[in-house]
Amino acid sequence: MATFDVIVIGGGPAGYVCAIRASQLGLATAVVEKEKLGGVCVNIGCIPTKALLHSAYAVNLINHEAKALGIEVSGVKADYGVAMKRSRQVSEQNAKGVEFLMKKHKITVLKGAGVLQAGKRVKVGGDVHDARKAVVIATGSRVKGIPQIGLGINKSTVISSDEALFLEKAPGSIAIVGAGAVGSEFADIFNAFGSKVTLIEALPRILPIEDAEASDVMAKSFRKRGIVVMAGAKVQKATVGATAVTLDLEVAGKPEQVIADMVLMAAGRAVNTEEMGFKEAGVQLTDRGFVKVNLATMETTAPGIFCIGDVAGPPMLAHKGQREGVFVAEVIAGHKPRAIKYDNVPSVTYCHPEVASIGLTEEQCKEKKFDYQIGKFPFSANGRARASSETEGFVKIIRDKKYGEILGAHIVASHASEIIHELVVARENEYTVEEVDLAIHAHPTLSEAVAEACLDSMGRVMHL
């Protein structure tokens, strides 16, 4: 039994960042974590998939580009098991890094599952700890299957990313249900490691939250690599066998069948709100199952109990949770942090090429009847992209006609995840397309395409 100023339940990106900020502000802080520090992100999410994607990139480079680059390669063997082990090492390093950060910031790590008690108290194992100022719920989310259609996760033939990240070898064939970021990234990975991949999306296009043009470029790129992309495809029935799964689908009104060694469920996540003592503590949920919070403070319906990250509502992104972690720590310390701009949270998918975006899609601008102008620049016209043989993709800027505001920006490029931040900063500070163009862009870089797309939105594109 101990007393802290702040107890954070959950050591994922939202929770551990919240703890660091709270500690920086002089608050005695504890983090409760039942598994590994770093949460899904570090251990079974963002970080290990990026490691596997890097392996996939190298496989594709060697198989498809090496010869043209002047490298003679023979006997190439792509071993998913080895790549997996490397990804585990990367995760371990990151988890250790979080542990080190907790020590450095003098944050107490309480091992076990945290359960809210009446008042600002948290039970961990047999001990009950007191929080003088606040308890922060940051328990995150997990993959959920779709048991209704026979696709409950059985961890052998119907798996989630949790299992996919630990496979010793790539499956002969795999059907991936859900073509958002997770589904698309695994399609990229398993395709590179030789699996026959079918990517199935119920909505009319893959990467459904991205701009339609980004979806189109990705679908084309995937198909070129031999991935079967089925958008607008609804799973009607799943027959799960011991070594294979048969999916009966309806695609554009026609029945289709997919048989695969394995199904990866990449659709939907469930938030972790069970067995947390929410009811007793007075923490209410929304009708969609998230914790109900007052966005001005991130406080729940129970005074002194705050909530951040996936469990507090979408978008379920590590960087959104981290920002909320900083915000809530400052609120608890009595500061008045600036409101989080939820319309300026970048979205990134790390397949090859990468897809990154900020703000509105063109469809959304149309729906809102905004008067906009599109500026677009293809990487096929960018010197650096040509030099690297990475000419797939484009930068698309949606500019408000009247004031030049950047309503949305969409990038498909080999390093879209890195390039997007120029536009995040621009939007954060209300720079218009003109200021982005005025900033001198180094040559030759992929980022030049951003400036060119800005110019194009004003009808002044140079290198096209």
Add this chain to the structure above:
Amino acid sequence: MATKIVMEALSPTMEEGRLVEWKKQEGDAVAAGDVIAEVETDKAVMELVARAGGILLKQLVPAGTTVPVSSPVGWIGAAGESVDGGGSAASSATARKAAVATGPEASSAASVPVAAIQSREPEGRIKASPLARRIAADKGVDLGAVSGSGPEGRIIKRDLEGVSVQPRLAAGGRPTTGRAGGEPAFSDVPLTQIRKSIAKRLVQSIGPVPTFYLTSEVDMERVAEAREALNAAAADQGKISFNDIVLKSVATALIQHPACNAWWQDDHIRYWSEVHIGMAVAVNDGLITPVIRNAETKSLRDISAETRDLAKRARERKLRPEEYTGSTFSVSNLGMFDIEHFTAIINPPEAGILAVGSIAKVPAVVNDALGIRRRMRLTMSCDHRVIDGATGAQFLKTLKLLLENPLALVW
């Protein structure tokens, strides 16, 4: 030994600063050069940096307090070191005096950091996002009149949303008659630092209400004709006076220029969307200003009847208090005494008063020919803290236009 943190002169004209936010809390470690607080000066929001390292031992003033330059705001020292915690009014007053007495020294001591900060924030620069600048330029909004809500008081898009309906900026718009139910009769606009700075300097220069005067001569031929026609048409209903027409015109012009229909409220300006005209009436031993309420919604006939009634009861000393308080603008007419031109004294918190002279036949050039015209001189006294020269002139121009084209009153 602990080091005192004082409010520094962050701009050459700064005499006091509002400590907007403490960036370091008591007990926080502070290195020399760290930003310890944000300070709003007469020009911008700037950073107060630590001159010594250690622990922030004490915050002497809470965030939001306005503190004279050189007054202590906190202490930095070693952990556990005891310091004078009484940053009381007395000690800051002393500090202020000391600063005045040792003027050159004090300013030279502060000059190094000042220069450093100002190079980043040049004199007179208004912090605004590029997008906000564009929107302001498009809407014709003066950014100096807008309070910023972005980082360090930066003006961002949100601050300009709906700003065109802000009274100060609506001048020149179409006249409106009455308000939709539920809308407040006024809007309070916090003083921007530039407004504060203007107010302070003017008061120092000229007295508590820094007044300036604008005079315009109005051709009253058409008003005279209209009045004759109206009075002939409804002789039994009491005659409409020139003053009634002036009042009606003032009400109409004020709706078009809400920037002149305002109250100075020390820390903010209250812009009224209703017009309540105070009408100076001479009584036996002095003067009283009965109020024609919502003059903007009333017909000439109603204004005339009400004026007559109010003036009569004013002379009889029968006005109820609510009948001679709450005016948003005043009119004083000495035309009946053959006074051609005079200046009237502002009735605070109002920002303006109109002095109406006599209507006299004078030689005037009309259509390039010399003729005899009935002309009247209007002189407006303006509280410069609220109304700038151009603002008052625009109002007067509209008023002149209305009186010279009285048909416009029925638009």
